[in-house]
Amino acid sequence: MTILLDLTLPRTLDALVQRFSIGHDGAHVEAWVFEDVAARREAEARLAAAGVQARFRSAYKPLVHHFIDEAPQRVKAATIGLPTHAAAPAERFRLEAYPLAGMLAGATLAFERGSDPLAYTVRVDGVEDSVFAPNRLHTDHLGNDSLTPCGWVRVWDASGALVDDGPVETEYEAAFAAIMGVLAAHDWPATTPFFNVLDITARIPGIERPLPYGDEVLSTAEALHEDLYFSILELMKHRAGLPTADRTLQPGQIVPDVVCGDGPARVMVRLRSGSADDTSLTGPARLADADRPLSSRQIATELATLGGEVRDIRSVQGRPLAARIFDGTGPAVLLSAGQHANETSGVVGALRAAQKLRAEGQRFAFIPVENPDGYALHHTLRANNPRHMHHAARYSALGDDVESREGDVLHEKAARLALIRETGATLHLNLHGYPAHEWTRPLSGYLPRGFELWTIPKGFFLILRYLPGYEAQARPFLEALTAELATDPALAAFNATQLATWSAHASAIPFPVINGIPCQIGESTRQTVPLQLITEYPDETIYDDAFRLAHTTQMRTALASIALLRDGALTG
Numbered sequence: 001m002t003i004l005l006d007l008t009l010p011r012t013l014d015a016l017v018q019r020f021s022i023g024h025d026g027a028h029v030e031a032w033v034f035e036d037v038a039a040r041r042e043a044e045a046r047l048a049a050a051g052v053q054a055r056f057r058s059a060y061k062p063l064v065h066h067f068i069d070e071a072p073q074r075v076k077a078a079t080i081g082l083p084t085h086a087a088a089p090a091e092r093f094r095l096e097a098y099p100l101a102g103m104l105a106g107a108t109l110a111f112e113r114g115s116d117p118l119a120y121t122v123r124v125d126g127v128e129d130s131v132f133a134p135n136r137l138h139t140d141h142l143g144n145d146s147l148t149p150c151g152w153v154r155v156w157d158a159s160g161a162l163v164d165d166g167p168v169e170t171e172y173e174a175a176f177a178a179i180m181g182v183l184a185a186h187d188w189p190a191t192t193p194f195f196n197v198l199d200i201t202a203r204i205p206g207i208e209r210p211l212p213y214g215d216e217v218l219s220t221a222e223a224l225h226e227d228l229y230f231s232i233l234e235l236m237k238h239r240a241g242l243p244t245a246d247r248t249l250q251p252g253q254i255v256p257d258v259v260c261g262d263g264p265a266r267v268m269v270r271l272r273s274g275s276a277d278d279t280s281l282t283g284p285a286r287l288a289d290a291d292r293p294l295s296s297r298q299i300a301t302e303l304a305t306l307g308g309e310v311r312d313i314r315s316v317q318g319r320p321l322a323a324r325i326f327d328g329t330g331p332a333v334l335l336s337a338g339q340h341a342n343e344t345s346g347v348v349g350a351l352r353a354a355q356k357l358r359a360e361g362q363r364f365a366f367i368p369v370e371n372p373d374g375y376a377l378h379h380t381l382r383a384n385n386p387r388h389m390h391h392a393a394r395y396s397a398l399g400d401d402v403e404s405r406e407g408d409v410l411h412e413k414a415a416r417l418a419l420i421r422e423t424g425a426t427l428h429l430n431l432h433g434y435p436a437h438e439w440t441r442p443l444s445g446y447l448p449r450g451f452e453l454w455t456i457p458k459g460f461f462l463i464l465r466y467l468p469g470y471e472a473q474a475r476p477f478l479e480a481l482t483a484e485l486a487t488d489p490a491l492a493a494f495n496a497t498q499l500a501t502w503s504a505h506a507s508a509i510p511f512p513v514i515n516g517i518p519c520q521i522g523e524s525t526r527q528t529v530p531l532q533l534i535t536e537y538p539d540e541t542i543y544d545d546a547f548r549l550a551h552t553t554q555m556r557t558a559l560a561s562i563a564l565l566r567d568g569a570l571t572g
């Protein structure tokens, strides 16, 4: 193991209390830090005892914090004037106001263009307030200008004169900058993979607070994981001369594990080797009742019961993919899940569908977890943070997207290509998920770069990709499939709620909504099956009934699609 960084940073809140405790009697201090309300109130009390009137606010999502910490509890009508900073993307602050539309359901909520670059104008039931959004313009790890949430201090002296008003670097920002700095300066090998596993552990003061709407949560620890993971990938791609949107670079496995804690921040960056060991967080569940992601052990047991002809294809770290073919009748299809291994409801849905298809004697090819290394990592990361989305587990142990892989050595991707070739599958049912709550990158401009359309959930939706020549079948297939799926009132209600909140905070859904289900349809020459149906259920952090609805929907989609195929949906 090689240690690249081992750093302790003082807690910003403590440093501010210390700074203003002596020689500031009669002063008024306002400060913005990445800390939750209890710690902020305690710091205010410590300064009050020293004769300083202080107000500490959250630098992360200050508008949402204003509504939960300071605004009246019952709101009838709210109008929000949005900050107008020229360096922010047009949709940034309306998205950052999410999930107010969901939290204030029943009230009228309107957004309008405001008048201040960095403050919201908030009118609630006739009372007007200004809510400051501390941000600084800086050059990010790609050399781009980035307007980014930051710590801030404002001080009025005992005479009432404003004597300080500007950004202050918090431990949250300093930890991120130190990690990115050490990785940018490191002398990486000339060829990929640059490392086996890059471990980043951080224990840092912060916010971990559920919100009273859907699966929403305010989590600076989760946001730091997300920003580290994607920023490091971007840095590696930049060094390799690849575009930011590339999904093929194989730098190695990047594993940020971030937990909230009191006291000074501690960050470590280490290089180590990977392993094929699996952790098991839970015992087996009856598939139909599964309230959380399945352990790898249970998946193996379920597969052993299903049988089939196994193809021995292994992951980069040596885990079996458990790819198999079931003999039978009917049109040939490939059913797969877990390409992005932090999207776990598809795995349960696929296994449930497979049980039924076996009972019906349907012929099909099956890959329950296309990315078992990512799946094992997801299990490990959930031990510390069960409600985080953990995008580090999205890609393979090489750091690339399994589907995007090209060349001679395909590892996991070899399974889907082999099974499609062998069975002549005309349909690939590729079960996916996406974040069930807001996805942010607060240290790199806030919105997740390249994934802006995915920053807030928009219900269960479908992506249908077809080979040239199959366009005529695509739309009727989706019409019939969505009509069948919409017969579940729980799914219909779930989608209606999420689509309404999406519309309040983002632009109109940029693709057709058929029977209450958004559907993206497009030609693709990057697949070897005539039709590929990708499901997208907002599932990354959900449990219990929400998880059951997710995997039930995944199963129903698979079964209804195959039924349509049997009825001749592809032969017209």
Ligand SMILES: [Zn+2]
Pocket: 339, 340, 343, 432, 433, 434
């Ligand atoms: Zn996915």
